[in-house]
Amino acid sequence: MKNIRCVLFVLLAFVLLAGQALAGDVKNLIWVIGDGMGPEAIGFFTQGVRYANLPDYPEKTSNLERMLSGGTWGMFFNNTYDTLVTDSAAAATQMATGKFSRPGAIGQDYKGVSVQNILEMARQKGMSVGVVTDAYVTDATPAAFTAHTQNRQQHMKIARQMINFGPEVIMGGGLKYFSIGENEKLLDKAKAKGYQVVTDKKALAEVTSGKVLGLFAFQALPLTIEMYMRPQIPTLTEQTQKAVEILSQNPNGFILMVEAGKIDWAAHANDAGAWFKEMQNLDTLLGYVLAYADKTPDTLVYLNADHDTGVGAFTYRHIGRKKAMKKTEQGEVLYDGDVDYASFKTYHQFLLQKRSLYNVKGSLKMMPADKLTPAYIQENLTAALGYPVDISGFKNPTDLDGLFKQLDEERGIVWATPSHSSLPVLSVAYGEDADEFSGLYHNTEILPRMKAALGW
Structure with missing residues (x-):
């Protein structure tokens, strides 16, 4: 009996020591941020895929659901030092640095002091780093991982700091901030620092190694629902694939931050069809990164929102x-x-939608009042939504804000706000050391958990 107890003790000790030894085994981190992706956005998308019999999902399972089912869940608060509601700048800063910040600040704590972020730490470890976004690269989220400024609107300064920092990969929109005014020679400086500057899908495909600065639109990339109009722009997934191809050449590993930024924009516009398409865009991206993690065992994929937008x-x-x-x-x-x-048929309507309702509304508001007839409005809505729209029963249809609200009401859709909310948001970790990210925490606690997973 004594011998059995000794054997069991040795086995238990071995298991515990092995568990400790395995902690911090992450070599590659792909951090995916769904900007504005509150818990209701996740439920809205996954419920439709599972139950609405959508032709895009014959197996009725999304990559997002696969990640939710096979990963480790967490939920976190994102309040700043002294505000309940956050913006993308403060949220990304707190996530990237582990320090409390304030709305509008990029890479600075709430006292205005610049603080080191996870990509800067990774660079000191000899890792390769990159940022990819479907917004523009100087926007709040990618900026907080690559720059330090008092205000998120300092795009020119952020662009210069990004090039000085020198991530191996910078991709998204924002050519404007690298090519005009005080930054008119910034692209020349980037090339001198070894960057291959590309502006379309064909040029990106030709890059196989080194450093790449991909600027695929003068400012932001189009919403996913209108990407078909700009086929020369690589999708978020195509950008990510190229980023991983380049970064994975470093034997010391890599950290890549990928932002699905337009979930937030669609929710700000209270456009449910565009919102669904942005979640589809994220889901396609997840299909690629989860497959990469499955075949690359030392890879962690971490998905989270920075904040909630819209409460739709x-x-x-x-x-x-x-x-x-x-x-x-x-x-x-x-x-x-x-x-x-x-009705679940509304999800099928989302798949038919061809234009952003925000852009449609903007175009209609520019029309002279004498031409803005109910018939003209109905014709434009039918073209944008992709199915016949009847507004004959709507009250005061030329009141465009009221019209779009009534359109949502007809489909059973409500929005609490066109802005951010204080809702806590979800995280899902998948792959190596995913269990580091369970439980209820604050977004300033993400970085310490990342460091533990990376073995820093």
């Missing part, structure tokens, strides 16, 4: 007897007499 959701509504009778005649199923509990 489906809701039920009482529609009145007249509308209820019409819907019933059309074969729709209602409950409790006149209650519309929203």
